[in-house]
Amino acid sequence: MGRRPGRKSGTKEKTIKYFDYTLLFVIIFLVCFGLVMLYSTSSYNAQIEYGDGTHYLKRQAFACCLGFAAMFVISKIDYHVWKRLYGVAYIGAFLLCVSVIFLGSNGNGSTRWFRLGPLSFQPSEFAKLAVVIFLATVISRMQKKIGNLKELMKVMVLLLPLVGPVAYTNLSTAIIIVGIAVAMAFVASPKYAQFVGMAIAVFAFGAVFIVLASYRAERIKIWLHPENYDKGYQTMQGLYAIGSGGLFGKGLGASMQKLGFVPEAQNDMVFSIICEELGLFGAICLILLFILMLWRFMVIANNAKDLYGALLVVGIMAHIAIQVILNIAVVTNSIPNTGITLPFISYGGTSASFLLAEMGLALSVSRGIQLEG
Secondary structure, rough: OOOOOOOOOOOOOOOOOOHHHHHHHHHHHHHHHHHHHHHHHHHHHHHHOOOOOOHHHHHHHHHHHHHHHHHHHHOOOHHHHHHHHHHHHHHHHHHHHHHHHHHHHHEEEEEEEEEEEEEEEOOOHHHHHHHHHHHHHHHHOOOOOOOOOHHHHHHHHHHHHHHHHHHHHHHHHHHHHHHHHHHHHHHHHOOOOHHHHHHHHHHHHHHHHHHHHHHHHHHHHHOOOOOHHHHHHHHHHHHHHHHHHHOOOOOOOOOOOOOOOOOOOOOOHHHHHHHHHHHHHHHHHHHHHHHHHHHHHHHHHHHOOOHHHHHHHHHHHHHHHHHHHHHHHHHHHOOOOOOOOOOOOOOHHHHHHHHHHHHHHHHHHHHHOOEEE
């Protein structure tokens, strides 16, 4: 690098350590906003079911505290450490996702959780983080070969043993994992035409799993005509909530649809309650906040000191982007119901904990950026 104008010969440039405080602020704000909306959305149902209006809030707050602790620790660790543990992460995620099929607890018709007393753990949430670490390592090691279609397909094939058991219990999570993989490979590859074929393969993969389970094919019919099916009730009530919110909403805590009309409103359908209470203005502000978060990920990835760090952040960015887009699309009935939560906002302890752990990983990469001043 040449000397900057106005500097004397031999003057050393000062290296400034970087940390993305903007991203940290967005994370804290989203978590706090999520807890406020969770309490507003779930207090009625929690009082009816558990006799405690703060039941869901307390459980989510506990998970967020664990997540913040993990985020703080991980952000202090050199992210290259995880490069040595990529195999352990992948195998661990695979074993957990297979085990939950046989040993997991059933909830809402699906076997996706391990339960130990009041605590529960969803292995598919860990699988998302494991895939990011695994693919970042594999792709960074074959950087010069990733443009070759054959080598690219090898990377995708490596994911099949993990995607299979995840898709068996939760197709929506499998779609997210495949989306993360495609995004990471797309960023690392100099050739883009081959991703057209990959997109066709992904759609074919999804179609096979839809055909294999009749209830998934039924979701397509419900999506097209929710008013004609009993199972379209949740979708219709969610749309009523969005429409009744207007421009500025009814006010925080004033939702009518959360009073038993929208089933499990604190989970997948929380965005509809946000629209009802805070209106179109509140919904747009939340979307803009997610866009700000994605922009900070892009800044970190573009300035990461190596490809491995950049790929870690790209994987995390893809995870958040895909999940936000799919959740909002489901709530607005733009796509069939897939049971995907809204990051940092929907109720889910495992999801909140691992999302914050991912944020710690992104902050760790940002800490490795060096600016010259």
